[in-house]
Amino acid sequence: MIRSFGGAGTVTGSCHLIELGGSRVLVDCGLFQGSEALARLNDDPFGFDPAEVDAVVLTHAHLDHSGRLPLLVRRGFRGPVHALPATRDLCEHLLADTVKLRHEDAERDRRKGRPVAEAPFGAEDVAEALGRFRPLAYGRPAEVAGLVVTPRVAGHIPGSASLLMAHGGTRLVCSGDIGNARKDVMPDPPPCPPADLVLMESTYGDRDHRPFPETLAELAHVIREGAARGGKILIPSFALERTQDVLYHIARMEEAHEVPVLPVYVDSPLATRIEQVYQAFPEEFSDDVRVIYRRGRDPFRPKRLIYTRTVDESKAINASREAAIVIAGSGMLSGGRILHHLRAHLPDPDTTVVIVGYQPRGGLGRRLVEGDPVVRVMGREVDHRARVATIGGLSAHAGRSELIDWARGAGAGAEVRLAHGEQAALEALREGLTAAGLRARVQPSEVPIPAGGRHDEGE
Numbered sequence: 001m002i003r004s005f006g007g008a009g010t011v012t013g014s015c016h017l018i019e020l021g022g023s024r025v026l027v028d029c030g031l032f033q034g035s036e037a038l039a040r041l042n043d044d045p046f047g048f049d050p051a052e053v054d055a056v057v058l059t060h061a062h063l064d065h066s067g068r069l070p071l072l073v074r075r076g077f078r079g080p081v082h083a084l085p086a087t088r089d090l091c092e093h094l095l096a097d098t099v100k101l102r103h104e105d106a107e108r109d110r111r112k113g114r115p116v117a118e119a120p121f122g123a124e125d126v127a128e129a130l131g132r133f134r135p136l137a138y139g140r141p142a143e144v145a146g147l148v149v150t151p152r153v154a155g156h157i158p159g160s161a162s163l164l165m166a167h168g169g170t171r172l173v174c175s176g177d178i179g180n181a182r183k184d185v186m187p188d189p190p191p192c193p194p195a196d197l198v199l200m201e202s203t204y205g206d207r208d209h210r211p212f213p214e215t216l217a218e219l220a221h222v223i224r225e226g227a228a229r230g231g232k233i234l235i236p237s238f239a240l241e242r243t244q245d246v247l248y249h250i251a252r253m254e255e256a257h258e259v260p261v262l263p264v265y266v267d268s269p270l271a272t273r274i275e276q277v278y279q280a281f282p283e284e285f286s287d288d289v290r291v292i293y294r295r296g297r298d299p300f301r302p303k304r305l306i307y308t309r310t311v312d313e314s315k316a317i318n319a320s321r322e323a324a325i326v327i328a329g330s331g332m333l334s335g336g337r338i339l340h341h342l343r344a345h346l347p348d349p350d351t352t353v354v355i356v357g358y359q360p361r362g363g364l365g366r367r368l369v370e371g372d373p374v375v376r377v378m379g380r381e382v383d384h385r386a387r388v389a390t391i392g393g394l395s396a397h398a399g400r401s402e403l404i405d406w407a408r409g410a411g412a413g414a415e416v417r418l419a420h421g422e423q424a425a426l427e428a429l430r431e432g433l434t435a436a437g438l439r440a441r442v443q444p445s446e447v448p449i450p451a452g453g454r455h456d457e458g459e
């Protein structure tokens with residue numbers, strides 16, 4: 001009834017085919033991310049015929065859940081794509097960005113005389129996919145290819161939903177990514193509704209997050225110290241969710257006089273567009289955030305916030321000698337404008353680098369944390385004298401205890417299939433759910449998953 005062509009046995013590439021009552025509905029169609037071996041799966045056949053899929057439902061816009069949608073369309077899918085309106089708008093920007101990045105990579109390969117791989121899809125496929133979106137609303141049942149689908153608040157990012165799918169007397173729940181119930185930006189996810197079968201994520205199935213107040217206190221401390229030294233405070237961050245989260249907390253810390261008011265640059269064209277989507281959907285957020293919106297203020301706006309738009313504006317940040325916070329992508333330091341800022345400021349001992357997301361083994365972020373005295377940034381050796389602080393606990397995912405509490409809502413008779421996790425997390429969550437009296441097993445994958453490469457929880 002559920003066949004997984006990604007997002008099983010791995011954290012990325014979520015793609016589950018639900019066959020129920022004669023309908024074939026695809027839940028998510030995500031990119032494999034995190035290692036080259038995984039990324040190579042993206043251009044492979046899906047493992048099913050896209051033309052025979054009746055409809056797609058997206059749990060949320062993160063690319064590891066939506067990124068192969070244009071490829072699905074290109075390969076023959078002609079049905080509707082059901083999602084919350086915020087998911088559609090976020091997908092518009094994220095999918096366009098993947099086309100742009102792929103194009104830039106190809107241009108670079110061409111300049112260097114390397115072989116240029118043909119892009120699997122282009123802007124026209126993104127436009128075609130976007131034209132197929134149909135809006136869903138939280139709590140409102142919708143007819144999807146003969147099934148009744150009710151999206152429920154997942155509290156992960158704007159537009160994120162867990163899906164209750166019913167046909168006849170059968171109730172199936174696909175969790176999507178479940179949010180971290182820390183009561184700040186996103187609303188808390190309600191527990192899983194009663195169900196016969198639950199397909200659930202397991203990203204943090206083996207561990208709980210540290211208490212959130214500790215995380216915030218540490219972030220405030222790092223910003224105060226960095227400001228006192230007078231250098232730049234560089235925060236590599238994903239354009240969606242982590243950037244807005246950090247902005248929200250800096251703004252609250254400024255109000256509480258816990259940090260000095262510094263210029264805060266968001267040096268990411270994508271983050272600038274995502275900010276507009278946030279403003280368009282105030283109802284997506286926690287009560288605290290909505291109250292601030294109702295007062296006519298932007299909750300994600302520190303006092304001296306500057307969104308840079310052009311490359312010249314970006315370069316001007318490095319010319320200024322004032323202490324400032326600079327938030328830029330990419331979150332895993334694999335590219336993007338953050339590299340220019342690191343190259344300019346790592347040799348300065350007054351610089352602070354604040355790591356707010358997962359850094360893959362062997363990557364630049366890990367080498368900065370480990371304190372390598374010389375690191376390679378954009379092909380150049382750079383002296384690294386900056387302070388580096390790692391702030392854990394900003395995850396957008398539920399921790400282990402929250403996942404178990406969520407699943408209890410399904411009821412004792414439910415069968416729980418675990419997906420979207422590394423092997424250790426899947427096994428640990430299976431044990432935890434079994435101890436809680438649920439029948440749990442790991443969802444098998446229908447695509448061979450290469451080893452290595454977990455992704456950041458920001459995806």
Ligand SMILES: [Zn+2]
Binds near residue numbers: 062459
């Ligand atoms: Zn996600």
